[in-house]
Amino acid sequence: xxxxxxxxxxxxxxxxxxxxxxxxxxxxxxxxxxxxxxxxxxxxxxxxxxxxxxxxxxxxxxxxxxxxxxxxxxxxxxxxxxxxxxxxxxxxxxxxxxxxxxxxxxxxxxxxxxxxxxxxxxxxxxxxxxxxxxxxxxxxxxxxxxxxxxxxxxxxxxxxxxxxxxxxxxxxxxxxxxxxxxxxxxxxxxxxxxxxxxxxxxxxxxxxxxxxxxxxxxxxxxxxxxxxxxxxxxxxxxxxxxxxxxxxxxxxxxxxxxxxxxxxxxxxxxxxxxxxxxxxxxxxxxxxxxxxxxxxxxxxxxxxxxxxxxxxxxxxxxxxxxxxxxxxxxxxxxxxxxxxxxxxxxxxxxxxxxxxxxxxxxxxxxxxxxxxxxxxxxxxxxxxxxxxxxxxxxxxxxxxxxxxxxxxxxxxxxxxxxxxxxxxxxxxxxxxxxxxxxxxxxxxxxxxxxxxxxxxxxxxxxxxxxxxxxxxxxxxxxxxxxxxxxxxxxxxxxxxxxxxxxxxxxxxxxxxxxxxxxxxxxxxxxxxxxxxxxxxxxxxxxxxxxxxxxx
Ligand code: ADP
Numbered sequence: 001x002x003x004x005x006x007x008x009x010x011x012x013x014x015x016x017x018x019x020x021x022x023x024x025x026x027x028x029x030x031x032x033x034x035x036x037x038x039x040x041x042x043x044x045x046x047x048x049x050x051x052x053x054x055x056x057x058x059x060x061x062x063x064x065x066x067x068x069x070x071x072x073x074x075x076x077x078x079x080x081x082x083x084x085x086x087x088x089x090x091x092x093x094x095x096x097x098x099x100x101x102x103x104x105x106x107x108x109x110x111x112x113x114x115x116x117x118x119x120x121x122x123x124x125x126x127x128x129x130x131x132x133x134x135x136x137x138x139x140x141x142x143x144x145x146x147x148x149x150x151x152x153x154x155x156x157x158x159x160x161x162x163x164x165x166x167x168x169x170x171x172x173x174x175x176x177x178x179x180x181x182x183x184x185x186x187x188x189x190x191x192x193x194x195x196x197x198x199x200x201x202x203x204x205x206x207x208x209x210x211x212x213x214x215x216x217x218x219x220x221x222x223x224x225x226x227x228x229x230x231x232x233x234x235x236x237x238x239x240x241x242x243x244x245x246x247x248x249x250x251x252x253x254x255x256x257x258x259x260x261x262x263x264x265x266x267x268x269x270x271x272x273x274x275x276x277x278x279x280x281x282x283x284x285x286x287x288x289x290x291x292x293x294x295x296x297x298x299x300x301x302x303x304x305x306x307x308x309x310x311x312x313x314x315x316x317x318x319x320x321x322x323x324x325x326x327x328x329x330x331x332x333x334x335x336x337x338x339x340x341x342x343x344x345x346x347x348x349x350x351x352x353x354x355x356x357x358x359x360x361x362x363x364x365x366x367x368x369x370x371x372x373x374x375x376x377x378x379x380x381x382x383x384x385x386x387x388x389x390x391x392x393x394x395x396x397x398x399x400x401x402x403x404x405x406x407x408x409x410x411x412x413x414x415x416x417x418x419x420x421x422x423x424x425x426x427x428x429x430x431x432x433x434x435x436x437x438x439x440x441x442x443x444x445x446x447x448x449x450x451x452x453x454x455x456x457x458x459x460x461x462x463x464x465x466x467x468x469x470x471x472x473x474x475x476x477x478x479x480x481x482x483x484x485x486x487x488x489x490x491x492x493x494x495x496x497x498x499x500x501x502x503x504x505x506x507x508x509x510x511x512x513x514x515x516x517x518x519x520x521x522x523x524x525x526x527x528x529x530x531x532x533x534x535x536x537x538x539x540x541x542x543x544x545x546x547x548x549x550x551x
Contacts, residue, residue: 009033013149016428023160024059030153031061038142040130042110044070045118045127046080051446055127057078069204080127085114089147091116093137114138114152120158128153144374175510175532176439183443186535190450197368199381202384204249208474209240216240220315252384255315256367259315259452266309266395270419271347273338274300276310280317287325288334293351295325304338306345307420312392319385320349320412326379328353328409344398347417350411356404365400389414394547397421429453429546432473434464434490435508436482442478444508444533451539461485465493468500476547480520481527488523495524506545508533 013033016026031043042062046055053075060067072079079100083090092098092113110131118126128150130138136148146187149299215235218224227235258264277451278301288295306313317336324334332352356364360371368383389412393400398416419450431453441457448455456473458464461482477496487507494500507520511529517528529541 006037009037013073014154016152023156026065026156027059027153028064029152030060030149031059033147033326034130034149035061038130038138039132039144040114041132041133042129044129045126045153046073046129047409048086048124049333054083058126069429079113079115080129081454084117084124086320087115087117087119090142091138094135105411109133111135112137114143114146116143118154118156118157123157125154125157125161133148172439176443179440179443179532179535182533182535183447185269186447193366193368196248200368200370201249201253201382205246206382206390208245208249209378211241211242212246223229229391247383252382252388255388256384256391256484259388259395263396264452268307270305270307271310273304273306275301276306276314277317277336277338280314280321283318283330284325287322289369290329291328291332293325293327293328293330294333296303296333298335298340300336301340304340304345306416306418308416312395313416314390316389316414317347317349318551319389320414322387323381324351324353324412326381327351332409339414340418343418344415346413346415348411348413350409352409355405355406355410356402357407358404361402362403364402394543397547398546421472430472431542432458432464432467432471432476432503434458434461434476434482435479436460437479439481440531444538447533447535447538448542453542461487461490464490465500468494469497470504471501471503474504475503476541477508477540480507480516487526488520491523493523506542 001127003135010033013030016029018246031045034040034043043059044067045062047058048054049056051257055073055075057067057070057072060070064067072077075081076085079090079092079098082088090113092115095113096112104317110133113137113340114130116128116130117124118128128146128147129179168412215238218227219232219235224231255264274474277297281295281297285295321334321336328334328351334349334351334353336350338350360369363369364371365386369387370379370381372379372384377482390400393414393416396416398414400414401411402410402412404410429452433441433444433448433455435444435457436459438459441459445455458467461484464476464482478487478491482490485493487509493503494503494505504526505522505524505525506528506529507517507525508531509516510519521530526545527541527545529538
């Protein structure tokens with residue numbers, strides 16, 4: 001090679017590893033330069049795999065595309081493994097006569113070869129091999145030249161590996177920070193709603209208590225002079241009504257906390273839908289007459305029978321109907337319908353009332369949420385009714401929704417399975433979380449437990465398999481990337497075992513590549529949740545999977 005070309009090439013290689021190019025591009029360029037500088041038929045760089053010490057080809061020249069088919073050496077194996085474990089360069093005169101030789105890279109069979117460990121000051125990162133098809137051993141000068149380039153490459157590889165490890169850690173930290181911030185925001189929002197609820201609740205308690213105390217004082221101390229029988233009866237009616245109101249308030253709070261703790265059990269029975277609706281209408285009719293609001297019912301098939309908890313079903317209807325009446329001004333209309341729809345009972349409660357702005361439509365199903373503020377007491381209420389409705393419907397394996405237009409009215413609708421659930425009565429909230437990353441595991445557990453789920457955890461696939469067998473669980477949340485047996489393999493094993501096959505598995509993965517979801521579904525997962533989790537959405541997704549698995 002002409003000296004000028006050589007000097008130029010050396011200059012380029014010298015500046016290479018301080019350039020901003022990607023490591024792979026630098027290594028490819030260096031192998032190409034070596035190929036020209038020392039005249040060889042193939043040049044390959046192997047990297048040490050940190051997990052088992054094996055040597056895997058990272059780049060090869062001139063047949064770069066074949067890098068995937070280049071032999072891999074396990075720790076200490078062959079002459080490449082030897083050079084790395086001994087930290088010693090080896091120059092082989094004729095590979096075909098050397099018993100230590102394991103077929104070297106690239107289709108041709110090499111004769112003379114040079115194997116150089118790649119050493120950074122900290123560690124051995126891999127090996128560089130050069131091969132010639134003829135017997136033409138590498139000279140001292142060639143070896144010295146290769147050594148200089150190999151040292152440079154080693155330092156760059158070491159830096160790049162450290163850099164990517166640091167990048168990965170930073171990404172993980174950023175991910176965890178985001179998750180914690182979300183969890184914090186959620187906690188903050190919960191605590192804000194709870195304070196608002198307490199303020200609201202104390203007002204709600206005080207109003208009927210004031211009536212009870214006031215009217216009983218009048219009766220006891222004759223404060224209003226002699227009362228007629230009718231006045232006396234009015235006082236007693238008031239006391240009685242306020243007492244009943246207090247009781248229902250306390251019951252709502254108790255119901256909600258029971259559901260949250262997973263202790264609400266449904267008492268299933270089969271009953272005619274029309275009769276249940278009639279019974280609730282009898283209770284709400286006086287409220288409607290006070291409006292007055294017209295109360296309409298569509299003709300409901302007397303044969304239509306539902307298997308559900310009748311008391312809870314009536315509670316759902318009562319909450320929806322009393323809201324509809326409460327939020328409908330005088331001379332409005334409230335109507336209820338019930339019909340069968342593909343194995344489900346669909347009930348609608350519509351009104352011509354004040355309506356709900358779209359921005360509030362989903363939030364009104366959260367505990368304590370009211371469109372009007374806590375200090376605006378135009379409408380009575382604690383903000384618990386719809387949250388109870390949502391949870392009671394979900395316990396039955398159904399869903400609830402609303403369509404509404406501000407100023408024109410609302411239609412609340414819900415569906416529940418006509419024939420009850422397979423797991424009648426038992427709350428379905430037992431979850432097994434298989435996740436190796438401690439931060440993610442703690443976060444998901446905290447969030448799930450905070451929402452009333454009963455969570456068990458496993459730190460790897462093996463433990464996951466064992467815990468699933470000790471189950472049963474209503475849902476298994478499976479991280480895809482696990483050390484040892486990966487999440488999809490664990491899923492396949494669970495699905496292949498009759499004891500665990502019935503438990504739905506949902507994949508949890510930070511990889512959101514096209515095809516990942518279909519791979520998870522093919523492995524037997526019922527769904528796919530992408531990390532990092534967004535707390536509110538995560539809970540919605542988990543609840544939806546639990547509900548879906550009921551059907
Ligand atoms: P509460 O009625 O005790 O305030 P709910 O949980 O039953 O609590 O309802 C939450 C909020 O949703 C209500 O405060 C109200 O703002 C809104 N809402 C519920 N039903 C209706 C309706 N039919 N029309 C208009 N707004 C409604």
